[in-house]
Amino acid sequence: MRIEQDKYRHFWQKGWASVEGVFEPHEADKVAEVALSVSVSELDENESSYHVDRSDDGQVAPRKIDTPFLKHSAFGELVLDKRLTTLLSDLLGGKRPLLKGDQILMKPPRFGSAKPYHQDNFYFRIHPADHCITAWIALDDVDEANGCLRYIEGSHKEPLLPHEPLPGEPYNLVPKVELIDFSREVLAPVGKGGVVFHHSRTLHTSYRNESDRWRRGYATHWVTEGVTCEDDSLANAYYLREDYPG
Ligand SMILES: O=C(O)CCC(=O)C(=O)O
Secondary structure, eight states: OOOOHHHHHHHHHHSEEEETTSSOHHHHHHHHHHHHHHHHHHTTTOOSTTTEEEOTTSOEEEOEEEOGGGTOHHHHHHHTOHHHHHHHHHHTTTOOOEEEEEEEEEEOTTTOOOEEEEOHHHHHOEESGGGEEEEEEESSOBOTTTTOEEEETTGGGSOOOOOEEETTEEEEEEOOGGGSOGGGEEEEOBOTTOEEEEETTOOEEEOOOOSSSOEEEEEEEEEOTTOEESSSTTTTOGGGSTTOOO
């Protein structure tokens, strides 16, 4: 699958683009099922609010899986599939995309929590920032009600903002709200098996899941050969592992 010209332009002008139907719904279903079983098996050891969401009446459900690529082969099979890597290579001007890291962000029905506004490169510190892209694979149909991604269009062309830990959620680093131009906010609904791509400096968020459906997103982070990093965030990059394919 190749990126269409208007999607390519949209990505570089606005800082994000979505492509429907990269994977078949049944492929997304299979990975969503594995994600649920991996996250449920981790629930006992992961009681922190970083890993779980809690409803007002005390239910607990998984919020996040760290490093899924290292936990089950189903994730690697999906993410290294040529349908995805060709799209990424097209966005990166023909360069080979290299998988740096991944995470699965789960929003359980009715109480999946919000992910506040942030820029990925505040965490990653990759240079050049243009060579770091997130491909967010929808494992469910995702819309406003269950917490689709939202972007501040054009924010990838602006500097990285200072981020501070959110009170009560120190794992969420966020810029001050007065620095965010909400008039440029757009929603990015996408069907199951579709992928939303964003630039590492694009400001993005997702709201709480208010629906009766799951919202599971497989966020995969990509760079190109030769990128550098101000700190040690590349030290555990998958593409530097001896067993990384290719
Ligand atoms: O899945 C979400 O709600 C947030 C995802 C995100 O922040 C990311 O992929 O960088």
